[in-house]
Amino acid sequence: MTAQPVRVGRVEELTPGVRRFTLVPERGALPAFSGGSHIGVMLPDAGAARRNSYSLTSSPYERSFFQIAVKREPASRGGSAYLHESVREGSRLEIAAPVNQFPLANTGRHHLLIAGGIGITPFLSQIESLQRWGHSFELHDCYRGAENAPFLAELRERLGPRFHGYDTSRGARPDLVALLRAQVTGAHVYVCGPAGLIDAVVAAARTLGWPRHHVHFERFSAGPQAPTRPFVARLARSGQDVSVSGGSSLLDALDAAGHAVPYSCRIGGCGTCEVAVIEGEVDHRDHCWTDEDRAGDRRILACISRAKNGHLVLDL
Amino acid sequence: MNSELASAPPPPMAERFRNSAVAIARFPFPFTGDSYEYTVNLVKAGQGAPGAFDEHWFDIDEHYVAEMELRALVLEQDPDRYLSLPHMIEHQWDVLELIMEHYAADYPEHFSLTRDGDLWTWENRLLGLRDTFTFGDPRTLPREPLDYIARQAQGDWVALDVRDGDLWLDAGMLTFPADWSLKFDMGMSFEEWHGPVPMAHEAGVFKRAKQFLLRITPEEPWQRFNWTMTVGRRWDTSSETYDQWGIDRTTITPENVGEKVHLRVEVQVLPRLPRSNGLLFQIRTYLISLEELVTNPAWANRLRRVLQSLPPEIADYKGLSRYRQTVIDFLEPYEDGQP
Numbered sequence: 174m175t176a177q178p179v180r181v182g183r184v185e186e187l188t189p190g191v192r193r194f195t196l197v198p199e200r201g202a203l204p205a206f207s208g209g210s211h212i213g214v215m216l217p218d219a220g221a222a223r224r225n226s227y228s229l230t231s232s233p234y235e236r237s238f239f240q241i242a243v244k245r246e247p248a249s250r251g252g253s254a255y256l257h258e259s260v261r262e263g264s265r266l267e268i269a270a271p272v273n274q275f276p277l278a279n280t281g282r283h284h285l286l287i288a289g290g291i292g293i294t295p296f297l298s299q300i301e302s303l304q305r306w307g308h309s310f311e312l313h314d315c316y317r318g319a320e321n322a323p324f325l326a327e328l329r330e331r332l333g334p335r336f337h338g339y340d341t342s343r344g345a346r347p348d349l350v351a352l353l354r355a356q357v358t359g360a361h362v363y364v365c366g367p368a369g370l371i372d373a374v375v376a377a378a379r380t381l382g383w384p385r386h387h388v389h390f391e392r393f394s395a396g397p398q399a400p401t402r403p404f405v406a407r408l409a410r411s412g413q414d415v416s417v418s419g420g421s422s423l424l425d426a427l428d429a430a431g432h433a434v435p436y437s438c439r440i441g442g443c444g445t446c447e448v449a450v451i452e453g454e455v456d457h458r459d460h461c462w463t464d465e466d467r468a469g470d471r472r473i474l475a476c477i478s479r480a481k482n483g484h485l486v487l488d489l
Numbered sequence: 490m491n492s493e494l495a496s497a498p499p500p501p502m503a504e505r506f507r508n509s510a511v512a513i514a515r516f517p518f519p520f521t522g523d524s525y526e527y528t529v530n531l532v533k534a535g536q537g538a539p540g541a542f543d544e545h546w547f548d549i550d551e552h553y554v555a556e557m558e559l560r561a562l563v564l565e566q567d568p569d570r571y572l573s574l575p576h577m578i579e580h581q582w583d584v585l586e587l588i589m590e591h592y593a594a595d596y597p598e599h600f601s602l603t604r605d606g607d608l609w610t611w612e613n614r615l616l617g618l619r620d621t622f623t624f625g626d627p628r629t630l631p632r633e634p635l636d637y638i639a640r641q642a643q644g645d646w647v648a649l650d651v652r653d654g655d656l657w658l659d660a661g662m663l664t665f666p667a668d669w670s671l672k673f674d675m676g677m678s679f680e681e682w683h684g685p686v687p688m689a690h691e692a693g694v695f696k697r698a699k700q701f702l703l704r705i706t707p708e709e710p711w712q713r714f715n716w717t718m719t720v721g722r723r724w725d726t727s728s729e730t731y732d733q734w735g736i737d738r739t740t741i742t743p744e745n746v747g748e749k750v751h752l753r754v755e756v757q758v759l760p761r762l763p764r765s766n767g768l769l770f771q772i773r774t775y776l777i778s779l780e781e782l783v784t785n786p787a788w789a790n791r792l793r794r795v796l797q798s799l800p801p802e803i804a805d806y807k808g809l810s811r812y813r814q815t816v817i818d819f820l821e822p823y824e825d826g827q828p
């Protein structure tokens with residue numbers, strides 16, 4: 174994937190812990206994108222170029238700049254800490270073109286958007302599209318104290334009665350089952366935020382018998398994971414053995430061994446990093462494949478999934 | 490303009506589609522091996538050498554004006570060659586923007602696009618058009634956006650909606666299909682509209698192809714070939730007009746085969762639509778008569794071997810069983826010295 178150089182035009186401290194970065198192209202226009210898209214930002218992380226994904230919060234109809242809002246994560250993999258500490262106005266960065274793994278369904282009769290915390294970010298560009306094309310929608314935003322909700326005032330004003338806020342620090346919470354039950358047939362629900370919120374929405378939708386394809390979610394992290402044990406991946410074509418330690422992913426281990434596999438989300442959400450498996454049982458940890466996709470253990474998503482019994486043979 | 494010339498009857502359509510030496514040299518000959526295999530055969534689009542059919546995402550050639558005039562005639566007779574479901578309006582604008590942007594950048598001598606915010610001016614010098622409109626507002630164009638732009642763009646254009654983990658054929662302009670029909674396939678999912686292709690479902694080809702297509706990103710369109718044969722320099726071989734062209738297949742003789750039988754190659758370009766997140770399926774069709782094709786003996790040799798190895802089901806599906814042997818016999822003498 175080709176990287177595009179951009180300059181950091183502005184850095185704003187929206188709340189303590191959340192910064193907004195405005196990125197302008199070095200020349201020409203930025204690519205068009207659809208609501209819910211993210212970009213990859215290259216991070217000069219310990220010498221090796223790594224990429225973190227951030228939702229675009231600017232309008233999809235704006236091609237002279239992009240904006241991302243980055244929350245400083247206490248347990249940062251390095252990305253948010255780097256952006257907060259080392260990136261200033263005038264800094265130069267490389268970004269990967271927008272990709273959408275959280276698209277709006279064009280046929281939806283109504284769009285129910287549910288955000289938790291910094292999970293509000295992908296909805297900002299979606300709202301631009303929904304408003305521009307005159308779609309029916311509503312936003313339910315859960316945040317911990319108004320001082321931690323960077324877009325609260327703006328959204329309240331822009332959306333009027335379509336906006337519903339829940340300050341969780343005061344114990345407010347949406348009644349998800351009631352909310353989903355009240356929707357018209359043909360509605361789609363979109364949720365982005367902490368794993369607990371996503372799981373609760375998915376469970377409520379399942380309880381009420383919503384069609385699987387009407388429920389959309391985007392995770393920010395892979396969420397709590399079962400313990401990771403080391404394993405060895407044998408590359409069938411060269412016979413090379415690649416060891417994957419407990420603390421690293423198959424994707425990273427392959428990369429270090431000189432077998433770069435394309436990736437995008439790095440959290441098992443997009444399916445880009447698929448590798449064919451010749452032998453061994455896969456411990457599937459992604460959230461993009463169905464059980465049917467996984468049947469037979471013939472493929473693995475290298476960024477997140479692992480070996481069940483200590484070894485795999487890959488078609489590489 | 491010379492008034493005598495202007496009043497002279499235009500040459501018959503088929504004459505206007507004859508290939509010059511340049512068109513023959515840049516013909517997208519699709520076979521890289523000597524036998525036929527049904528594969529997904531995807532490569533990155535727009536990576537060709539200067540002047541090649543795949544130099545740009547969207548190729549135009551010497552038949553541009555003739556093809557657009559023929560398209561207008563087909564649409565006049567059958568307006569349903571353009572169809573779009575209501576939820577596809579954003580996709581339509583996406584396609585319009587993509588074509589205008591690429592044509593203006595790749596062929597600046599023929600097209601230009603000026604933007605002042607949402608107020609756009611499009612100039613098409615080959616067809617003598619100049620229109621100013623508001624991007625996103627369909628009332629400012631004489632037709633729906635896809636209808637408007639596809640009448641000015643070579644090839645057939647299908648916009649797919651991406652939803653429910655599938656691809657849906659929900660809008661398009663299809664005046665030159667190889668024996669299929671937009672009206673029939675509208676609203677179908679990927680595997681549904683590929684229903685008739687023999688041997689491929691069993692091989693799981695479509696399932697894999699679909700997964701691949703779903704992952705195409707806006708910055709990297711892909712391209713694939715498809716081919717068949719057509720009798721006569723006939724562009725419109727849709728299912729709707731089968732009664733007009735199906736019978737031609739019985740008219741091939743050793744005397745007329747070189748002139749009448751054409752290799753029909755589709756270069757399909759598949760870019761992700763950046764604003765609607767849909768997928769565009771562009772089908773650029775090229776026709777070359779066997780007489781034109783054998784000016785390149787390596788092509789003649791290879792086409793003969795492919796036809797010889799073609800499984801009967803595939804030959805039937807492509808409608809060439811009746812005259813396959815006549816074509817093989819015609820190609821036989823053209824030896825390129827290769828084993």
Ligand code: FES
Binds near residue numbers: 440442445446
């Ligand atoms: S990179 Fe997205 S699933 Fe692995």
